Amino acid sequence: MKRTFLAKLQISARYSLIGALLLVLGVPLYQLFVLIPSGYGDALTTLNSTLRWINTHSFLFLGYRALLIIAFALMLGLPFALFRIIVAQEILGREEDEEAGGDEGEEIDEQGENIEHGEDAPAQEKEEDGDQADGMPSFAWRGKGYAVIAAWTGWLGLIFFAGGTLASTIYLLSSASSISPQGALTDNVAPLTGFFAILTFTVGGGLLALSCLFFGAVIARSGRNLWPTMWVTFGYLALTIAALMSGSAVEVAFAPTTGQAILSTPAILLFALWVLWFAVMVVRLKPE
Template identity: 50%
Template structure:
């Protein structure tokens, strides 16, 4: 592996570790130390119950704390933006390296081996057993199909993280505007629940569904090749991606059916599970070493 490529992977790994630590440690710690002592849990519970006035009143009176909380989430997703394509490049490179040795052997055989190859071809025609060339062609076809799934996973993953980033940013700006000058006796603006619900669905249902699809395809690509191509820790990483995909899918469906209640119940555990998976990936990138 070239040192320039390795250095870039190390840098990306540091970004992913930073972003995931913000989600796993930074956001919960900020909630516990800053938001909860100021009554955030009570305001959030009222919003989950359909009473938005106390929630908006709390945001208006604690705007700095609220913006700091949302800024941590936005920064975390920004740090993870390139993760899907980094994983895509690693998967494709591993597939090419795995197939490259086979192609090299097939293209540069020894002359002394030609009679044996002819005998094997003749025997395969008699016995009906598959020939080596057929196996190689099938392997190439599977690799090409797998690359297509990897491309789809990379684009859906990038779009999902973009939706998380933009959805959180748009929701924060909207709440900032609506809560400005909001008093305890002010009624929420018309359509507030609709706009908030739409933003939640776009962020956590569409974004979460796309992220689940990306994790599913990435995990399937790694698990498909298994230990024949990947180290054991990467195979475990692939199986974990499948579990993350399942949990994100359940969360996306729950939010679609109940944007407020579903978000409160399942989105936080789903995002934390994805963050831990991304943290694992970042650590593996940082620990990559150049080839001797």
């Protein structure tokens, strides 16, 4: 890979690495040593008890949610970094196939006309085959429909996860601050809680599920013909994450007032490990 192209990928990978470590280590350790001793686990039994706990532990709750928001925000560069790697790998594979096939003496252009080797291509074609500022060919996105969908849905999914978590944090803090710690609470004290859960876990999680599904399918489709064994395994893991994320999205959609579903935590944790794996592989890449 070109040095400038790889350097930009590794910047995104380092940010993603930090975000993944926050989800894999930072959040669980914060829960274990900060939230659980303060009674957070018992407070999750009902929405009213959760609001009472937030009312008296607002800074602890804010710190917990801040870790989640920062983690997902740091991963925003991941989908397009993975997309660029997929495109670059397919371009390299195509060039290797062309070299293996040898020179045939003449080529057929897109209109079916024969062009002798060494003859200048049209100016428009040269311009299209030129490199962009990020080191990718300008035609790189062509024929990569699934990868393009995966990149955009992944980016939007992370946006919804971070944005939904931020919005629900503000809403819960606002709702908790308006109650009396000793007063009775009605069942309708925070009616939008379910909406924010759907926004985060159903919409955001569903988009991430689609992204992982398409990324995994693109890599698994080429298999060992194009990818090293480690990357093929990485692709199949993405398909597993897609299944878990989809299940979590459906669970929350049917019971939004409960917040996270049973599958939400393992899905997010496995996704974070997948991102961590990707980041480590990219950071270790060397320019050719």
